[in-house]
Amino acid sequence: MSVNMAVDLGGIAMRNPVNTASGTFGNGVQFEGFYDVGATLGAITCKGVAAQPWDGNPAPRLAELPSAIMNSVGLQNPGVAGFVERYGAYLQGLRERGCAVICQIAGHSLEEYARATELFEELAPWASGFEVNISCPNIAAGGAAMGATPAAAAEVMRTVRPLTSRPVLVKMAPHDVAEIGRALQAEGADALSLINTIPAMALDVRTRRSRLARPTAGLSGPAIHAIAVRMVWECAQAVDLPLCGIGGIASWEDAAEMILAGATAVSVGTANLTDPLAAAHVAEGLERWAAEQGVDSITELVGAAEL
Ligand SMILES: Cc1cc2nc3c(=O)[nH]c(=O)nc-3n(C[C@H](O)[C@H](O)[C@H](O)COP(=O)(O)O)c2cc1C
Numbered sequence: 001m002s003v004n005m006a007v008d009l010g011g012i013a014m015r016n017p018v019n020t021a022s023g024t025f026g027n028g029v030q031f032e033g034f035y036d037v038g039a040t041l042g043a044i045t046c047k048g049v050a051a052q053p054w055d056g057n058p059a060p061r062l063a064e065l066p067s068a069i070m071n072s073v074g075l076q077n078p079g080v081a082g083f084v085e086r087y088g089a090y091l092q093g094l095r096e097r098g099c100a101v102i103c104q105i106a107g108h109s110l111e112e113y114a115r116a117t118e119l120f121e122e123l124a125p126w127a128s129g130f131e132v133n134i135s136c137p138n139i140a141a142g143g144a145a146m147g148a149t150p151a152a153a154a155e156v157m158r159t160v161r162p163l164t165s166r167p168v169l170v171k172m173a174p175h176d177v178a179e180i181g182r183a184l185q186a187e188g189a190d191a192l193s194l195i196n197t198i199p200a201m202a203l204d205v206r207t208r209r210s211r212l213a214r215p216t217a218g219l220s221g222p223a224i225h226a227i228a229v230r231m232v233w234e235c236a237q238a239v240d241l242p243l244c245g246i247g248g249i250a251s252w253e254d255a256a257e258m259i260l261a262g263a264t265a266v267s268v269g270t271a272n273l274t275d276p277l278a279a280a281h282v283a284e285g286l287e288r289w290a291a292e293q294g295v296d297s298i299t300e301l302v303g304a305a306e307l
Helices: 079-096 110-123 150-163 177-186 222-238 252-261 278-292
Strands: 007-009 012-014 018-020 043-045 062-065 068-071 100-105 129-133 168-172 191-194 198-200 217-220 243-246 265-268
Touching (some): 150 177, 168 177, 177 191, 217 222, 222 252, 252 265
Parallel strands (some): 100 129, 191 243, 243 265
Antiparallel strands (some): 007 012, 068 217, 198 217
16 A cells, blocks of 8 residues: 655645755756656755845855765845746745745845845746745844844744744754744744754865864765754754754655654755756655554654654
């Protein structure tokens, strides 16, 4: 008997638990030459987009490390109107093909989050829901992340929540996930996605300079997986919300581990860059695993780790 792979990520209906991590999968269309994205994935999460275009950081913005990469892309994006103009028709079609489309909202201030949400509401009726990236730098606070503390994260959620009736997920930074998760739940978040990249540093010892144009950047890839699994598990103990587990998922086993730790869905990130078929392989492998585990529905395995 086949296993029911469908999951509900805070009101976002997914045919299977496999999503893609913001910024690592283009906006889906770039991967259509490798496989049928619309027929294969449960959802995609688009690159973070702000009300107005952002330039991003200077190059070099990527460095390769053993089992990881570092990036300081800095949320380069064309603004909501430019994003919808370029990708709207494709994303609407993707939704019609049965793959949920999650649009990511970025902002440097509460006003910018509000404006981006309003623009998405107006211009993207096809979006299944939104993910608010609370790791964006707060210009007024000298660049600290907008959602760095439970109070600040709650404020972002309080700003966005009344502006849409569609599901709102929050993309969490890799710290204080229990406390910040509770604060976000109290403000009406529908689901939480974790983790974002881990702040890190890599130096070129000959030039004595950073290997990227900025002194620090975000670490992602297999090296962060075990940290991410621990944080998903901690967050799952603290909140009563569905979680999307993100961090170093490169195989179905990595994804299965996230599900056992408490994730309802999983996002494949950096692995898309090294193997464009990674997310498709994760979806196939998870279905085989669920069948081997003898369950009727993949949801029976969420948080099923025996500790
Ligand atoms: C090149 C690149 C761009 C990213 N852009 C975003 C972004 O726009 N918004 C966001 O929330 N996370 C962004 N991320 C973080 C990923 O979505 C993900 O949280 C992180 O990479 C951890 O997962 P992974 O180890 O599977 O890559 C980016 C990561 C990379 C490598």
